Amino acid sequence: MSIEFKNVSYIYSPGSPLEQKGLDQVSFKIKENSFTALIGHTGSGKSTLMQHFNALLKPTEGEITIAGYTINKDTSNKNLKQLRKNVSLVFQFPESQLFENTVLADIAFGPKNFGYSEDEAKELALKWLKKVGLDETVAERSPFELSGGQMRRIAIAGVMAYEPAILCLDEPAAGLDPRGRKEMLELFKEYQESGHTVILVTHNMDDVADYADDVLVMEGGKLIKHATPKEVFADASWLTAHHLGSPTAAKFAQKLAQKGLQLDDEVLTLNELTQALKAKMKAGEA
Numbered sequence: 001m002s003i004e005f006k007n008v009s010y011i012y013s014p015g016s017p018l019e020q021k022g023l024d025q026v027s028f029k030i031k032e033n034s035f036t037a038l039i040g041h042t043g044s045g046k047s048t049l050m051q052h053f054n055a056l057l058k059p060t061e062g063e064i065t066i067a068g069y070t071i072n073k074d075t076s077n078k079n080l081k082q083l084r085k086n087v088s089l090v091f092q093f094p095e096s097q098l099f100e101n102t103v104l105a106d107i108a109f110g111p112k113n114f115g116y117s118e119d120e121a122k123e124l125a126l127k128w129l130k131k132v133g134l135d136e137t138v139a140e141r142s143p144f145e146l147s148g149g150q151m152r153r154i155a156i157a158g159v160m161a162y163e164p165a166i167l168c169l170d171e172p173a174a175g176l177d178p179r180g181r182k183e184m185l186e187l188f189k190e191y192q193e194s195g196h197t198v199i200l201v202t203h204n205m206d207d208v209a210d211y212a213d214d215v216l217v218m219e220g221g222k223l224i225k226h227a228t229p230k231e232v233f234a235d236a237s238w239l240t241a242h243h244l245g246s247p248t249a250a251k252f253a254q255k256l257a258q259k260g261l262q263l264d265d266e267v268l269t270l271n272e273l274t275q276a277l278k279a280k281m282k283a284g285e286a
């Protein structure tokens with residue numbers, strides 16, 4: 001399922017003293033099955049954009065085509081259930097939304113809500129409990145007895161259990177330790193590779209380099225770049241001008257270049273950095 005925005009603008013509280021532009025003439029197309037990173041400063045419009053993916057917000061102007069729906073300012077709130085099943089949004093700290101008495105019931109809630117039978121929902125809940133790296137032994141426990149990291153996994157399992165075609169996540173790994181962060185991102189990568197579209201709002205440029213194949217860069221409600229990670233990170237002066245960072249490996253390669261060791265390829269990930277350094281060493285240049 002591809003996603004297309006055509007000249008989408010969104011204004012908060014129009015006509016009031018609190019009027020504020022959230023999105024400004026945003027146009028792009030995301031291909032089905034992509035892993036798209038959505039980056040930009042605080043207040044650049046990422047959350048506002050994300051909330052348009054399943055019509056939680058509707059454009060003040062312009063039009064969105066997504067999952068067989070066309071959404072514009074006149075779209076009714078009725079009949080959006082199929083859209084919400086196909087396009088799921090996971091907001092920051094989703095564990096704050098847990099509410100059932102047991103872990104299994106919490107994960108099964110989403111599938112049941114979207115029409116799966118009790119047994120199917122339970123089966124899906126067990127499957128996704130394991131997929132997010134938790135043991136079956138926690139299934140009958142209260143989610144509130146578990147650690148913050150485990151609660152996060154349960155909340156995310158609850159969304160992935162009904163297997164939305166498009167999964168949008170706002171900083172899903174915020175506050176997790178490096179291992180938890182990696183496991184979580186690997187889970188989303190695997191989800192994309194099994195035929196889904198993933199959209200990740202992140203401030204972490206290493207995650208963009210490691211996992212995304214497509215990047216949307218927001219600034220002041222406008223889309224200022226839509227390109228591959230390689231293209232986005234290629235122009236260090238453009239990044240600096242827009243107060244955006246680079247991945248750690250790219251920063252390291254820049255430091256090496258300042259010290260006179262110019263790597264042959266533009267490196268973005270640790271793996272690419274290792275390969276480029278090995279090539280230099282083989283050539284006797286490092």
Ligand SMILES: Nc1ncnc2c1ncn2[C@@H]1O[C@H](COP(=O)(O)OP(=O)(O)OP(=O)(O)O)[C@@H](O)[C@H]1O
Binds near residue numbers: 021040041044046047
């Ligand atoms: N509910 C709201 N009412 C009024 N203005 C809002 C509201 N939510 C966001 N805005 C404004 O819209 C603009 C875009 O905000 P948005 O939250 O989409 O940015 P963001 O890139 O997601 O930021 P962050 O990284 O902090 O989550 C900002 O100027 C913000 O102040």
